Amino acid sequence: MRIGIVCPYSWDVPGGVQFHIRDLAEHLIRLGHEVSVLAPADDETPLPPFVVSAGRAVPVPYNGSVARLNFGFLSAARVRRWLHDGDFDVIHIHEPTSPSLGLLTCWAAQGPIVATFHTSNPRSRAMIAAYPILQPALEKISARIAVSEYARRTLVEHLGGDAVVIPNGVDVDFFARAEPKQEWQGGTIGFIGRIDEPRKGLPVLMRALPKIFAECPGTRLLVAGRGDEEEAVAGLPREMRERVEFLGMVSDEDKARLLRSVDVYVAPNTGGESFGIILVEAMSAGAPVLASDLDAFAQVLDQGSAGELFANEDADALAAAAVRLLGDQDLRTGLSERGSAHVRRFDWSHVGADILAVYETVTAGAASVAADERSGLRARFGLARD
């Protein structure tokens, strides 16, 4: 099958959606499919052979933060050329509502289009204003995928229609087989995420920390992620600060080893999560997981049976749960075993098969993808070339 995948965000900037697309493309190529990914990228960035650059993304303030987006004639022309050269059986657009490549492709293509909705953003003002423009493009999508039941609910509320739920994939064995590192073992709590991003919840964990350290002497906290380390520990009593270790940005291998080593992985995120890939990775590595009870997290953790949940933003609840987990080896082993069994459904072998099933469902009984000539003025008067 010839598959075209559209990535809306810059390939050179690491991010959840980009990693998902990279892994999906590699998985599909291993199965013998032809895959081409269209992504914004600087012309000089080295790209994997399956990625086609759609030009540099322009930083624009959008929806409260600075987003790097692709639009304008040049990008539209590159999208058309890619569609024309690729001759795809199906195209798979990620985040079709962001004003970038996804929307341009929706506008320019016809035929079987699959779209994945990653975020569960509440409807923004821009989207309400753009709704009449967005709708004709979005109604070309033959199949919608939401990454979680939560993302599906927001999608149904804001755009109408329906979607199938297919979670993000993880290479479970990569994490399960990683070698634990001795210096990260022995009474350790793990946290991975941006330090200076309050939504990732490190401040909540920091508030809970004095209680945890007081009840469990010898416990350490390992933090992997970018941000200001001084500021992060500023609220902590001085004598406790050395029990917090900052590892900075870690490689994929080190991330897997860290998750294999820690006694408890804590995800205190306070909101804005539509899936929670890090929980899946932690479960793959067999780490007992303690997470805030966000809708998306509760679903990934099977409503608390594959990992412990605590009331969101409640530092005392977090501390109590962490102390209970750190003091009870049997509880941790049980969680780890249930997590490892539950996580199999997120492995690429399952997720990839489901995504392929969607491709096959939409391509059955439909022509292949082509550039949509009907959207041009010339076509309106019957002048379009074939």
Place this chain on the structure above:
Amino acid sequence: MTTLIWIVAALVVIGVYLSWTAGRLDRLHSRIDAARAALDAQLLRRASVAQELGTAGVLDPAASIVLYQAAHAARQAEEEHREVAESELSQALRAVFAEVPQVEAVREAPGGEESLTELSEAVRRVPMARRFHNDAVRAARAVRKHRVVRWFRLAGHAPFPMAFEMDDEPPAVLEARTGP
């Protein structure tokens, strides 16, 4: 003279808008057709595998008869009874594959593994195809309710699209084989 130019310009703009809307509607109708064809294919596939399992003699006689009967009815159903017949097949599948031992029995039979894989794929794809179909129907209905579309009869003779409603809940035991 200026008035005439303005009138002509307005008419052209209206004409382009109408033609664009008609094109949009046409695209939606062909999307429904494709989705309906895909749904038909998946339903037929599911019924065929179920019928095969019903006649293969790997299940106990009572289960075989229930499954065969439901699969046969689903394949032969007339258009207006199709939704009911397919829902009954879903119920029959859930009843027959209610427990893990039943699945194990089928797997141990020669060729059972393949049939089970086909069946699990089919029961997973039917709800997918149905969701895609009903999503297309909803999008087309939203456009057809538009005043402009009704006044200018842009939908032509295309029948008003109907959603396909059925019980497509797969057996829990089979669902676990193919992921969430």
